[in-house]
Amino acid sequence: MVPPMNRRRSTLDGSAFSWRRLRVRIAVSIGGVAALLSVGLGVGTYVVVRAVLIEERQSGAVQQVQANSRLVATAVRSVGVSETEVLASFRPQVRSRPLLFRNDEWFTASLQIQPDQLPAGLVDDALAGVAARQRFVLDDQTVLGVAIPIEGDRSAYFEVFLLADLDNTLDTLAVALLVGSVLATCAGAALGLWIGGRVVRPLDAVSAVAEQIAAGSLDSRLSAADDLDLQRLSTSFNAMADALEQRVQRETRFASDVSHELRSPLTTLLTSAAVLERRRHELSDDGQEALALLVADLGRFQRMVVDLTEMSKHDAGMFYDDRSEVNLVDLVNRTLRRMRRSHIEVAVDPSAAGALVDVQESALERVVTNLVENAELHADHVERITIRANPSTLRVTVDDIGPGVPAEFHERIFDRFARVGDGRQAAPGSGLGLALSAETVSALGGRMWCEANPAGGARFVVELPRSDQ
Amino acid sequence: MLTSREPSASADVDPEASSDDGARILLVEDDPALRRAMELALQMERFVVDAVPDAETALARSQADPPDLVLTDVLLDGMNGLDLCHRIRQAGDMPIIVVSARGDSHDLVAGLEAGADDYVVKPFLFDELIARIRALLRRTGGSLIDHGHPTVSGDLMVSGDWSLVVRGDRTISLTRLETRLLRVFVEHTGQVVSRDQLIELVWSDRTGDDRVVDTHVSRLRRKLDDPDVPSLITTERGLGYRYRPA
Numbered sequence: 001m002v003p004p005m006n007r008r009r010s011t012l013d014g015s016a017f018s019w020r021r022l023r024v025r026i027a028v029s030i031g032g033v034a035a036l037l038s039v040g041l042g043v044g045t046y047v048v049v050r051a052v053l054i055e056e057r058q059s060g061a062v063q064q065v066q067a068n069s070r071l072v073a074t075a076v077r078s079v080g081v082s083e084t085e086v087l088a089s090f091r092p093q094v095r096s097r098p099l100l101f102r103n104d105e106w107f108t109a110s111l112q113i114q115p116d117q118l119p120a121g122l123v124d125d126a127l128a129g130v131a132a133r134q135r136f137v138l139d140d141q142t143v144l145g146v147a148i149p150i151e152g153d154r155s156a157y158f159e160v161f162l163l164a165d166l167d168n169t170l171d172t173l174a175v176a177l178l179v180g181s182v183l184a185t186c187a188g189a190a191l192g193l194w195i196g197g198r199v200v201r202p203l204d205a206v207s208a209v210a211e212q213i214a215a216g217s218l219d220s221r222l223s224a225a226d227d228l229d230l231q232r233l234s235t236s237f238n239a240m241a242d243a244l245e246q247r248v249q250r251e252t253r254f255a256s257d258v259s260h261e262l263r264s265p266l267t268t269l270l271t272s273a274a275v276l277e278r279r280r281h282e283l284s285d286d287g288q289e290a291l292a293l294l295v296a297d298l299g300r301f302q303r304m305v306v307d308l309t310e311m312s313k314h315d316a317g318m319f320y321d322d323r324s325e326v327n328l329v330d331l332v333n334r335t336l337r338r339m340r341r342s343h344i345e346v347a348v349d350p351s352a353a354g355a356l357v358d359v360q361e362s363a364l365e366r367v368v369t370n371l372v373e374n375a376e377l378h379a380d381h382v383e384r385i386t387i388r389a390n391p392s393t394l395r396v397t398v399d400d401i402g403p404g405v406p407a408e409f410h411e412r413i414f415d416r417f418a419r420v421g422d423g424r425q426a427a428p429g430s431g432l433g434l435a436l437s438a439e440t441v442s443a444l445g446g447r448m449w450c451e452a453n454p455a456g457g458a459r460f461v462v463e464l465p466r467s468d469q
Numbered sequence: 470m471l472t473s474r475e476p477s478a479s480a481d482v483d484p485e486a487s488s489d490d491g492a493r494i495l496l497v498e499d500d501p502a503l504r505r506a507m508e509l510a511l512q513m514e515r516f517v518v519d520a521v522p523d524a525e526t527a528l529a530r531s532q533a534d535p536p537d538l539v540l541t542d543v544l545l546d547g548m549n550g551l552d553l554c555h556r557i558r559q560a561g562d563m564p565i566i567v568v569s570a571r572g573d574s575h576d577l578v579a580g581l582e583a584g585a586d587d588y589v590v591k592p593f594l595f596d597e598l599i600a601r602i603r604a605l606l607r608r609t610g611g612s613l614i615d616h617g618h619p620t621v622s623g624d625l626m627v628s629g630d631w632s633l634v635v636r637g638d639r640t641i642s643l644t645r646l647e648t649r650l651l652r653v654f655v656e657h658t659g660q661v662v663s664r665d666q667l668i669e670l671v672w673s674d675r676t677g678d679d680r681v682v683d684t685h686v687s688r689l690r691r692k693l694d695d696p697d698v699p700s701l702i703t704t705e706r707g708l709g710y711r712y713r714p715a
Contacts, residue, residue, distance in 0.1 A: 264591060267506075271503070271509075274510050274595035275510045275513055302592050
């Protein structure tokens, strides 16, 4: 029988990045928070830096244009210098393209910009005597236009600044911030995976110990953790395991105590019934029938108490620590001799003769005894016992020619107190013999099953690992 | 008017006799109901039963008037059944069957180590107990061994009636069962004797099992062997035992 835990574990291992894995959830959560924070910070930084840079550039530009406008105003008033020459002589600190509107006429030193490309609002403001600035798009490039009115006549001075370098700076900043965000997100996810691993590691230890306990080693415990949080986990887990162990022991002890306490009164009953049996002829017919019923059920009761005692010892794990290599064929023959059943035919495959198994002899003898008794209870007698060898296993097959076991009961028949049929008909056995046998065989490293005997009837097979191969 | 059936006074005076008839059994059992039931059943089998509730009384009775067989429970108030075995065994080789309330192998081995010849485990079928009692009485009762010439086997010397076993300058006191066991070994000197063979030859009716055999062989060994010399009886793993004289 495979513990269900194994099956669940394998499906978990199957999808390493399932959302149902705690490690994945922690990694995604921390990665997500890192992404939000870094993107938020990046966007904030970009917005602020952009605003500051643009403001600086604009105020610098305005100062430069104010200074230049005064120079231009002075220069154009002097005689003999054309407006175009004045503009062309400028070597402004920051590269810009000057324009001058004077006496209803536009002057420019550059072919790269034409007055009609200036935004109308900027021109109108300047001509109305108001200094103005405006960003606009010129030939697919962002530019800054600054306009200063020149006092005295209806004229204004314009400068158009290319903002391409500023755009480049801002683009670089944006790329840097984006890369930073991606890196921060990845680092967050990696950190999450690592933390998740750290968090899950003690849980792995817990589940390993839990599996050991489920597999029967009730005394498995978690080792004490240094971490205070984990200490609580290990303390409470161990407390739970203690309680479980105590409870199992208490139940086992109870079953053992019950069957033990039943022994003396049951022996009194059996012995008294034996006295009555010897005196049977002194009883009336009704009395004899009642005595026969009493004796039959006492026999069943006795088998039940014996099997229950064996079962509680099995549950307490008291068996199987006393193993030795034995010749399986000899053991079967010896058991039959002890049972005074030497007449039962034992067919031994030549390769099985002399084959050894590593078992607790008395436990395996009990299994053989149970199978023979089972066949005799349900089918009157054992038809044949066969011992066969495979390369790594040995099989003992016990056949009977009886009513057989319906296919749907082939597995359930090994449950404790299993009943085949509708349960109304009382079974003659204790209901524990086959369960105890199957559990014994499994504890000895083998397995046991029931199938249909091809000749009609039931077949029980015990398979044990060979120890001589 | 006479009744059709003569009321029999008691079961143990039935005129039909078997070989064990009248054998006296000292029964030690503290559970009053079980004690009485076993007393009735044993009397019905024509044994003379002396039923007592504790080991102290049993020890006194067995010393005052030795019975043919002692049947004792293990768990008793006061001195327990194993101590009783031990005390009786110190005094002689009176046959003892212990009735154990536990079937654990270490309990059974403890009983046999304490000197019991056989054991039954509660809840037993009365027929099984009777079979064991009769088998033990047959094994130990009367003079089971033919008189003959003294046997010499290595440094072991045995009198013609096997009542005296001497090794070197030591006289060894053996129970009858141990004597039978030794005799089978001596008769099969050098050969491997399986546990099944021993059960067949010593416990003729197969009431014995491997644990009983092993415990009795180890007891025999302890009595025979010198601590510094290899044992006369060696264990052949998976096969049985082999006796080789020194």
